[in-house]
Amino acid sequence: MKNEIKIFSPATVANVACGFDVLGFCLDNIGDDMVIRKTDKKGIHITKIEGFDLPFEAELNVAGVSALAMYEAAQPDCGFEIEIYKNIKPGSGIGSSAASAVGSVFGMNELLGRPYNKTELTQFAIKGEALASKCEHADNLAPAIFGGFTLVKSVSPLEILEIPTPEDLYATIIHPQIEIKTSEARAILPKEVALENAITQWANFGSLIHSLHTSDYDLIQKSLHDVIVEPHRSKLIPHYKEVKEAAIQHGALGAGISGSGPSIFTLSKGLENAKNVKEAINKVYSETGITFETHVTKINTEGIKILN
Amino acid sequence: MKNEIKIFSPATVANVACGFDVLGFCLDNIGDDMVIRKTDKKGIHITKIEGFDLPFEAELNVAGVSALAMYEAAQPDCGFEIEIYKNIKPGSGIGSSAASAVGSVFGMNELLGRPYNKTELTQFAIKGEALASKCEHADNLAPAIFGGFTLVKSVSPLEILEIPTPEDLYATIIHPQIEIKTSEARAILPKEVALENAITQWANFGSLIHSLHTSDYDLIQKSLHDVIVEPHRSKLIPHYKEVKEAAIQHGALGAGISGSGPSIFTLSKGLENAKNVKEAINKVYSETGITFETHVTKINTEGIKILN
Structure with a gap:
């Protein structure tokens, strides 16, 4: 199993017209790069942030908070380093915080051998997203994790539907x-x-x-x-x-x-x-x-x- | 081409839960029978009504009003007699008036060689339905005409979507x-x-x-x-x-x-x-x-x- 992976975490569109608050879709060539690395040192450590000025303390960083939520649930024998190469400007409306929240948990899940499914990853990412938006919602997270169009039928319990994407x-x-x-x-x-x-x-x-x-x-x-x-x-x-x-x-x-x-x-x-x-x-x-x-x-x- | 046909015009459910005002579906073994007959005598004539006490004057009868709407549009060389064998009780909430409104225009369309498509038939039937419900809506008409589940996206312009019906x-x-x-x-x-x-x-x-x-x-x-x-x-x-x-x-x-x-x-x-x-x-x-x-x-x- 690898000890380090590089990830592309995509930008997303939420509140798709009449699907306000529930429908989102995933973008292809706009997103953040992130590196997630297994470490002997326990805990979640953000070691690099490029692109925008964001906090390095895991508890104050969206990617850190979602990582911590998963880390506490998984209780792994290792720790994780996170590098964030941010391209999506915070506050742009195309899921900047969601990309960060999703990237860390997706990467950790890969390095741990995929113990969690996509809905569970979204559940962890909600904790990170909540740091940025002050409320728990998944309408940017779900399309980033599942791709295509997603309908967040409900947040509690979390229920995400994958809607087909027309090819063209x-x-x-x-x-x-x-x-x-x-x-x-x-x-x-x-x-x-x-x-x-x-x-x-x-x-x-x-x-x-x-x-x-x-x-x-x-x-x-x-x-x-x-x-x-x-x-x-x-x-x-x-x-x-x-x-x-x-x-x-x-x-x-x-x-x-x-x-x-x-x-x-x-x-x-x-x-x-x-x-x-x-x-x-x-x-x-x-x-x-x-x-x-x-x-x-x-x-x-x-x-x-x-x-x- | 036949001069007379017998029709089964089904009951329907409208306002399907969260699809209030837009989603309906069609029932199988509940409905009215109707006979539509081409006549040399011009005009629309309701010649028989069994089951419930409804007006024979075409202008005052739901089936008559929708028939008249189509008759005026089609301007055929003939007239039509309508017999109504009503099983669906008026006011029951399962599309009694819609079944009547739909039956006459469906039957006439068949006898005329199908000049109109299903959406156009619905458009005529709306006129009949309006006599009963005092407003133009199609949420019982559409499932009666199209079968299965229908979504009336809009009434003006009339836009009806056929939604798949799970088999079981x-x-x-x-x-x-x-x-x-x-x-x-x-x-x-x-x-x-x-x-x-x-x-x-x-x-x-x-x-x-x-x-x-x-x-x-x-x-x-x-x-x-x-x-x-x-x-x-x-x-x-x-x-x-x-x-x-x-x-x-x-x-x-x-x-x-x-x-x-x-x-x-x-x-x-x-x-x-x-x-x-x-x-x-x-x-x-x-x-x-x-x-x-x-x-x-x-x-x-x-x-x-x-x-x-």
């Missing part, structure tokens, strides 16, 4: 480099919603799940609507409406807020469309004066993976 | 012979619902659609919950809770209000379970003094059909 589906993501406070993104949500809108939302969501099962791109397009959360949270993202309109005009099936923003995701059929969408939204944002990044990526059906 | 799924239905006024069933619904409950509902609904695609009976069981409507409307049905509990104790995957009641539907894996559930709920209701009927039926994946 690509995401274009724009990350405007602004900060949205999680507290603000939460406070702007209504506590109550109109029954009529809730019905529209679950009609669309049921339809979206059906469309993913049947690879019906037209139906994906018709279903990717969020009448509950987007009207509120989109106010926090400058030029949201223009980005969405430009994306759809240039071939996107739909668009929505990634996580609680500020990133915006769009889905397209085929790489060409996804690239055209990137050009179109680049154009919108290049006129705003706000720094931004855009990414085009296939939906990653594999999820987190070993690199060496 | 049976329904047990109890119809307590009480009257629930539609106005009361509507008035008892809240205008606003907690966002948290709405999220639970669409998590369950997405999960239910997934479970129907994957024939995952355990997941059907875990998904058949309605946290939005059932808590209110179940108050209108005497002994609702006892029926539901007895059904689940005796092997049902779940239960809910059929349509707006008073019928209660349960779903089970396998005929044996469905029969046991029937015994269990018979026992509950036989102690109440309320007259009732129970039915065990396979999910009808064919929908409305020609008998001769």
